[in-house]
Amino acid sequence: MQRLVILGGGESGVGTAILAKKKGYEVFVSDKGIIKDKYRKVLEHFEIEWEDQQHTEEKILNADVVMKSPGIPDKIALIQKLKEKKIPVISEIEFASKYTDAKIIGITGSNGKTTTTMLVNHILKSEGLHVGMAGNIGDSYAKMVAENDFEYYVLEISSFQLDGIVDFKPHIAILTNISPDHLDRYDYKYENYIASKFRIAENQTEDDYFIYDADDKDLTDWLKKHPVKAKLMPYSIERTIEEGAFSTNKDITITTNNDTLKMKTDSLSLEGKHNLKNTMAASTASKLIGIRKETIRNSVANFQGAEHRLEKVLKIHHVEYINDSKATNVNATYYALDSVRTPTVWIVGGVDKGNDYKSLMPLVREKVKAIICLGKDNTKIIEAFGNVVDLIVEAYDMSETVKIAYKMAERGDTVLLSPACASFDLFDNYEDRGNQFKAAVQNL
The missing domain is CATH 3.40.1190.10 (Mur-like, catalytic domain)
Structure with a gap:
């Protein structure tokens, strides 16, 4: 019987465990973090051995094959040890x-x-x-x-x-x-x-x-x-x-x-x-x-598009509110600004992944009347656009951000949440950020 070790007890890890068990593998799931209750219950139902908040090396380095969740980088020591032992490390796909x-x-x-x-x-x-x-x-x-x-x-x-x-x-x-x-x-x-x-x-x-x-x-x-x-x-x-x-x-x-x-x-x-x-x-x-x-x-x-991707939320006093929280890089935000046809109050910021904002300059000059920075560190955004946009303010939670946007926007404008950054400084993930934006707009 082949031994499959799964690193990561989330959606892909637990799904792989179910399939592997069905196909006759000996399965062990190991997660450095805490495995959510709903996934624990599934593992227990299928009688799959698991651990969380640790990686026990002797239970991992005896694998015939390892499936690692996409969030785990190749650089970590455990993955390097598996590779040294020539144990294949593959994805769920x-x-x-x-x-x-x-x-x-x-x-x-x-x-x-x-x-x-x-x-x-x-x-x-x-x-x-x-x-x-x-x-x-x-x-x-x-x-x-x-x-x-x-x-x-x-x-x-x-x-x-x-x-x-x-x-x-x-x-x-x-x-x-x-x-x-x-x-x-x-x-x-x-x-x-x-x-x-x-x-x-x-x-x-x-x-x-x-x-x-x-x-x-x-x-x-x-x-x-x-x-x-x-x-x-x-x-x-x-x-x-x-x-x-x-x-x-x-x-x-x-x-x-x-x-x-x-x-x-x-x-x-x-x-x-x-x-x-x-x-x-x-x-x-x-x-x-x-x-x-x-x-x-x-x-x-x-076709109805993906949630949090250029999603029209509401029109209030002839101002359109658009949720593009899924725009976690500059290129995605470029598309968002390119698709907006009216003067825009742009909500941007979060965890910068090494962004270069230069490509956005022509669109910002043409369309953006005000910027609201929503992140813990907004220095780079302020440096990039300070000379281009007259009005730049900083905010640290979504409700405050949307209230500021409401005051800035005039009839015929668009308020666009398109952060160009990851969300982990102030939010759980981009969905949480988008949902908070929608809730704040609906509460105006």
Whole structure:
């Protein structure tokens, strides 16, 4: 009997434990933090041995294989010891994929992956396909594989999850874009992060498809130097594409296998250039697996976007309040500011991941009338925009922030929460930050 040790007793760890137990492994779950009650109960129900608030090395270093949760960096001593002993350390995505024959659509990218994943899932479900959505979103992929027999999986995959793959291969891979993010995990080398994202295509063959943004220079430059085997399906809003997707002002044209689908851009439920691209990527993937044109058209017209991503909260006295708490990097905030059409009171700040705010300058000059910094340390933001925006104030809780925004905003303005930073200084996570924003707006 093979021994599987799982590091991390959260959603992916416990899901993997359930699948491994079902497949006859001896399973041990170890978490340095505290395992939540709901997960403890599941482990006890399945009679899986576990520990928390420690890693007992003798119980870990005797593993045949280790599954580590994406939040654990490779640099820690325990992982280094496992590697020295040549014990494979893999991700949940790698482990679970061995136990399903379902067709996999895998989606990665610095931004847009959640929206694209949800949209692909929505289109496939609308066609009546038996589909599971997992990965970096929703329920554990391994748990789904253990409990269901889906024909298709739509997986949102982070770079951390891709770092732990060996044989994992999606039939269709989507790479939405690349911008510097999480560089603290990649020795502060952008090329290491890019290489990690491209692992989504490394096991693909000529029978598979690779959908990507042809307007993203970092991505296309990398692809020229490191070609992939899969059939390339680019999409663009800057030039025409023969095989793939492109958009002119009013139309989207998607061509796969000599068959073309046309849609009007004004029929899409999602606004902004970035969402036009997300829609092209999702529609191309759906068309490649044979979804009917009518289903794709209807699905992109009635899709409700991801929570905390450019989510319209309320309009109060002709001022629009938008929750974009999921914008945890500069690139995501760029898209948010780009999609706003009116003078903006911008709420920004949090835990800076080595941000460079230069790319936001033109948009801030053009659209932002006031900035509210919501973070423990706002020095960098004040230095970056102090000469560009006349009104910059600091706030330290959400209720105060929203009250200040309410006073600053005038008829026809937008109040935009798009932090460009992680949330852990003042909030549990970006969802908590977004929910507090919505509650504060509703209490005005």
